Amino acid sequence: MVKVLESIKRHILPLILPTEEEIQKLQIISDKLIRSLRAEAEKLDIFPSFIEKHGSTGIKQTQLAGTSDLDLFIGFDPSDYRNYLQLPAKQRKQALKDLFLEYVKDWYIPAAHQAGFSNYVLSYAEHPYLTVRHNQYEIDIVGCFNLDLEYILVNGPITAVDRTPWHSRIVSERLNSAQKNDVRLLKAFFQANYVYGDKNTLGRFGFTGFSAEMLILFYSDLESVFRNFTNLDKSGIDFFGRPIQKLRKLHRFQDDYLIIIDPVDKARNLASSISERAYKYANYQINHFLKSPAPSFFIKKSLSLPSPKQLSNIEPHLATIELSSDGAVHYTELRDKLYSVAEKLRKILTKESDGTTRFGTSLFELYFEEPTFVIIFFCQHTQLESTYLRKGPPPQKPHNVQQFLEKHPDAFLKDGFYYAPVQRAYLQPFSLITEFFQKAKPIKGLILTSISNKPSSLVAQRAASLMLDYILPLYGILPHD
Incomplete structure (x- = not known):
């Protein structure tokens, strides 16, 4: 190697x-x-x-x-x-x-x-x-x-x-000159794989230049960074020598996916903004590189437009929401608000209100070329049965059972729990997504321009490419019902 x-x-x-x-x-x-x-x-x-x-x-x-x-x-x-x-x-x-x-x-x-x-x-x-x-x-x-x-x-x-x-x-x-060049190579790798910076990365935020520098400082060279990267989410980095278990117990770090402690400030996690998806895709690509090393991993390619055949296979699973910025609000504020809205919708798409699976694995990503912002959704299942069985309480909780039966007179006992057939509000993800955005509170600085399962604009097609070529392979998902 x-x-x-x-x-x-x-x-x-x-x-x-x-x-x-x-x-x-x-x-x-x-x-x-x-x-x-x-x-x-x-x-x-x-x-x-x-x-x-x-x-x-x-x-x-x-x-x-x-x-x-x-x-x-x-x-x-x-x-x-x-x-x-x-x-x-x-x-x-x-x-x-x-x-x-x-x-x-x-x-x-x-x-x-x-x-x-x-x-x-x-x-x-x-x-x-x-x-x-x-x-x-x-x-x-x-x-x-x-x-x-x-x-x-x-x-x-x-x-x-x-x-x-x-x-x-x-x-x-x-850092000596060789290590600084390793920093450059690591940055190039992150950039080439869309996990660097805060614009059009996989996840809300990717790796920063300083995080790349600290990875090289801690592990000494690029090969050691790559060899240790797969455990970074579990081991963390602390220049003050504290074990990761101790850091995870600190309230300020509990919600951070990665921990890389600032060598200047032991109370700061410089990796707190790095998205889980950015780390996972970087790790995914590093593992591929270690198996079959090639210069192409360090060269950023423009997002190619999906072929008509690719789109025809995937379109039933997709929804693209296009919005236009009026230029009055900085892209970082718009990005953060859109991620929050999309994450809320992702949870609704994934499960019914009682926790029953709805459209299965649901993923989204944000891609933008100002003034156009595109949220693209992928849903594993595209057509549901009109009813599903809502799980209720066990017989050992008579008060809860009574309430459940009052609401669902046709409930029945099965495998130690009461169940009731419930009519679904949405049978297809696209109808839920459309209604959600049509009813959503407008975001200052953005105008909703279209909702479609066929990405037609060039920006929407590039968003589809990001989903098809990067995100779905990461999660090992093939679109099927």
Whole structure:
């Protein structure tokens, strides 16, 4: 395997390494912005501890070819902001928001103008920051507090982004050039298999660049990551040496499918947002790779349109819901709301209200090419009998039996339980799905445009491809009644 993997690396790395020209172009833009930020800071009598380049294109240098985003972090000495930090938590949070908004308007924006950049947008996370756009480049200017690592380990960060400079330093200092290339290969693998980032991944959210870096840091190289990946959901990763059983008992981690503890903050799971499906498909593909290694696992292919024959075989099991965004709401908010709505419907499709199987295994995925958002559903069974047997209580619970018989006079005793024939409300999944979305509360920023079991638009067909080529094979499902 080692020789084969090395051969694949030699084939893939030239395709994914950034060129010197790419690196230089981004460096020229970022250096220009940094000089302007320093000059404007002097005018305002603001004295930051540092202005540094972070993210994969910053001091980490783990970016893939074509990466055109950069994070400029401005670090502030917390001792200069005691009057803010001594406030009660709720007041402090608002005061810091107001402070960073003031910095964006009075400092970052004038600095961007001074550097010759007029295309920018005010962005929000825990507090406001500025996103500067220039040609294909996107640079975030973010304020944070310059905290010692020991302080964060003991007290946690003041704001979430205070960890980021330490993330960059750990990657920069503790990964050698070969390991950074392994990070790039792991990112490429995740991207090629639609389990990377937060756009059109399998599941709501895929692996992040930082999670890829930490996997290489913990396991040392790509082959070891692949060898250990199948147990990652059971073993977890904790740079502080705590056993996974102990971590699973902590309330903050109980709902997380994967656990990879932030090496800067023992109270943070950096993998909390990674979807179960993203992990399972990555593991599925890694197992295939280990059996039959090939460069193709690292090369992302566009979603091909399903053939008419493929669609004719699967259409009875599908429903595509198309919605159009008016551009007023950010895609992440729309994505999260659509996932929540679709998950609610998935549960309804799977079982009747009493827990009896309805349409069997039901799966969905969200795919979008703004302004079009598509939810695609697959249901195992497409036609049900008009009635089913609802299971009731056992004879040993006479009060419950009486209530059940009052509601179902034709109930009968079988195998130690009462059962009653019940008329189904829906015999086909498509009718349930249609009624659900027609009655659902509208989502701000989205307009429902169509519901169909025949994916007709190109976006809907690509959503069908995601379902056919990736999701159904993962679950070993063949459409049948």
